Amino acid sequence: MKSLVIAGKExxxxxxxxxxxxxxxxxxxxxxxxxxxxxxxxxLRRVDLHAKGDPILEALKNFHGQxxxxxxxxxxxxxxxxxxxxxxEALGTNWLKLEIHPDPRxxxxxxxxxxxxxxxxxxxxxxxxxxxQADPVLCKRLEEVGAAAVMPLGAPxxxxxxxxxxxxxEIIIAQSRLPVVIDAGIGAPSHACEAMELGADAVLVNTAIxxxxxxxxxxxxxxxxxxxxxxxxxxxxxxxxxxxxxxxSPLTSFLDRL
Amino acid sequence: xxxxxxxxxxxxxDGITAQIAAKTIEDVDRALAKTTQLDQDDxxxxxxxxxxxxxxAMAKRSQELTLRRFGRxxxxxxxxxxxNECTNNCVYCGFSMDNKIARKTLTATEILSDAELVxxxxxxxxxxxxxxxxxxxxxxxxxNAVELLHPLFAQISLEVQPLSIEEYxxxxxxxxxxxxxxxxTYHRSTYRNYHHKGKKTIFDWRLETPDRLGExxxxxxxxxxxxxxxxxxxxxxFLAAHLRHLERKYWRTRYSIAFxxxxxxxxxxxxxxxxxxxxLAQLIWAxxxxxxxxxxxxxxxxxxxxxxxxxxxxITHLSxxxxxxxxxxxxxxxxxxxxxxxxDRTSAEVATAIRAKGFEPVWKDWxxxxxxxx
Numbered sequence: 031m032k033s034l035v036i037a038g039k040e041x042x043x044x045x046x047x048x049x050x051x052x053x054x055x056x057x058x059x060x061x062x063x064x065x066x067x068x069x070x071x072x073x074l075r076r077v078d079l080h081a082k083g084d085p086i087l088e089a090l091k092n093f094h095g096q097x098x099x100x101x102x103x104x105x106x107x108x109x110x111x112x113x114x115x116x117x118x119e120a121l122g123t124n125w126l127k128l129e130i131h132p133d134p135r136x137x138x139x140x141x142x143x144x145x146x147x148x149x150x151x152x153x154x155x156x157x158x159x160x161x162x163q164a165d166p167v168l169c170k171r172l173e174e175v176g177a178a179a180v181m182p183l184g185a186p187x188x189x190x191x192x193x194x195x196x197x198x199x200e201i202i203i204a205q206s207r208l209p210v211v212i213d214a215g216i217g218a219p220s221h222a223c224e225a226m227e228l229g230a231d232a233v234l235v236n237t238a239i240x241x242x243x244x245x246x247x248x249x250x251x252x253x254x255x256x257x258x259x260x261x262x263x264x265x266x267x268x269x270x271x272x273x274x275x276x277x278x279s280p281l282t283s284f285l286d287r288l
Numbered sequence: 289x290x291x292x293x294x295x296x297x298x299x300x301x302d303g304i305t306a307q308i309a310a311k312t313i314e315d316v317d318r319a320l321a322k323t324t325q326l327d328q329d330d331x332x333x334x335x336x337x338x339x340x341x342x343x344x345a346m347a348k349r350s351q352e353l354t355l356r357r358f359g360r361x362x363x364x365x366x367x368x369x370x371x372n373e374c375t376n377n378c379v380y381c382g383f384s385m386d387n388k389i390a391r392k393t394l395t396a397t398e399i400l401s402d403a404e405l406v407x408x409x410x411x412x413x414x415x416x417x418x419x420x421x422x423x424x425x426x427x428x429x430x431x432n433a434v435e436l437l438h439p440l441f442a443q444i445s446l447e448v449q450p451l452s453i454e455e456y457x458x459x460x461x462x463x464x465x466x467x468x469x470x471x472x473t474y475h476r477s478t479y480r481n482y483h484h485k486g487k488k489t490i491f492d493w494r495l496e497t498p499d500r501l502g503e504x505x506x507x508x509x510x511x512x513x514x515x516x517x518x519x520x521x522x523x524x525x526f527l528a529a530h531l532r533h534l535e536r537k538y539w540r541t542r543y544s545i546a547f548x549x550x551x552x553x554x555x556x557x558x559x560x561x562x563x564x565x566x567x568l569a570q571l572i573w574a575x576x577x578x579x580x581x582x583x584x585x586x587x588x589x590x591x592x593x594x595x596x597x598x599x600x601x602x603i604t605h606l607s608x609x610x611x612x613x614x615x616x617x618x619x620x621x622x623x624x625x626x627x628x629x630x631x632d633r634t635s636a637e638v639a640t641a642i643r644a645k646g647f648e649p650v651w652k653d654w655x656x657x658x659x660x661x662x
Contacts, residue, residue: 170539200324203324203325204324204325205535205536205539206536207536207537227324228324229324229325263324266318266319266322266330267321267322267323267324278344279343279344280344281344281347281348281351281601282343282344282347282569284593284594284597285343285565285566285569287593288565288591288593288594
């Protein structure tokens, strides 16, 4: 498997992990270790940036990968920019998963506010990975304002429905110049594998691992699925129906006459 | 953001030539079977010599993709040469400044006389062509010509000397929707062997023209290599990389590829490489399979039967009834021409052949009104 590069930084794992929804920091750590993930996202609203001994941050103090604070909970660009600046100051990283979902039910991202916030944050020196609708045009617009990667959703957060947006994801992957990280909706290792077979650069998984009966084992299952899917993609997948040589040549016989 | 020059500089001509030659039939089958977007490796397999054993499968895939994206239609356009004056000396071209032919740049009256004639044949899409002489056919001359012709045509494209971003924007303001500029060859080290004088000797200025067009926001950019100079397979891989670079960067723009094979012309240059019809068909199918959305165009340089057959198998755009000399539509004397055409059917005859194949000839596919809604 080729390594993944985002904003000049190399990752040998293509599985990103979310830290919410785990039964305990210990369960999170087990999943983190078995998954081999080198990029984990932490909700700003879940951690206490200023008090010492926050249980999630405490559990992650020996993590050597990339911490990716996210702005989950903000409703517009203004709030997102403020939250991002706070995260940078407290956590000492300019990496950011930009999440703006004013809709608290489905947590669907607001495309307009996300584009606006991304442009401001990039100018302010952030490495921005926006969580977005599977919208190919939006991906190109984010590329233009300097996003470091795009994170389109496969299905609404936490639904475990898999790649419901597959047709759009295929277009995004085909035309993107940025890494494409499929985020949200990935509910089983087979979904993660399918995303990687499509040519996604990485996947982000949280719920499916966090709420599994044994997050440690599930983390490993996702690690293997991502690896298999990526290796299959890089090796070149065959098409479902046969495409071998055909005995007659109805379309090319004219070439013999010319 | 970087231009295609940085991509090209990271590519190795000889290495790519060797990689193409080493492709196996398994590589070709893998590329043909792929459900995800094809990459440069796949394209190398499809243009490789061994892929000639899979032409039927390539034609079939190309036909499916072309029908799905473009339907049963053939877009028709006609070139109109405004000038054969040129300050370049290119060994393969009839307009080379060292060729002792009569030179002419059309006046407004002459432009209208040719234009009214081709309009009466049904054409709505006009491609204006010049040599490369910024003293006579400069951007002001071109802008004036476009303004003069706009009342007559739905769409006006250009094939002229490379210009600056600002100049392209000026031409877009008067209604130009597409510009075609062919690199001729991507082989940097031999490029100068064919281009001896004039601004065309500057490889990078030409190479970066599509980037400038993209920056200017041009709606369509046409690319191509002149087939007959260098190894066509290797040139095709560079062009495919160029296309991918542009599509990703200037994603609002449409793209088109043409396949000019050297035709008899004034001067004594003989092609270094002869590409057969079978090989050209392979090349066209390889591009279609590599890129289902790109427009593939075939000019009257090619034979009538070849053009008719390739329509729908990959080709989407055809010129027709073309003359390659300034004022050529209103005169019987064609001593000023750039090259001689192979398909000399009238536009009505070409349209009939298209219909006989079950396709619709499309004359109009743009409207000036669309430019004011943006």
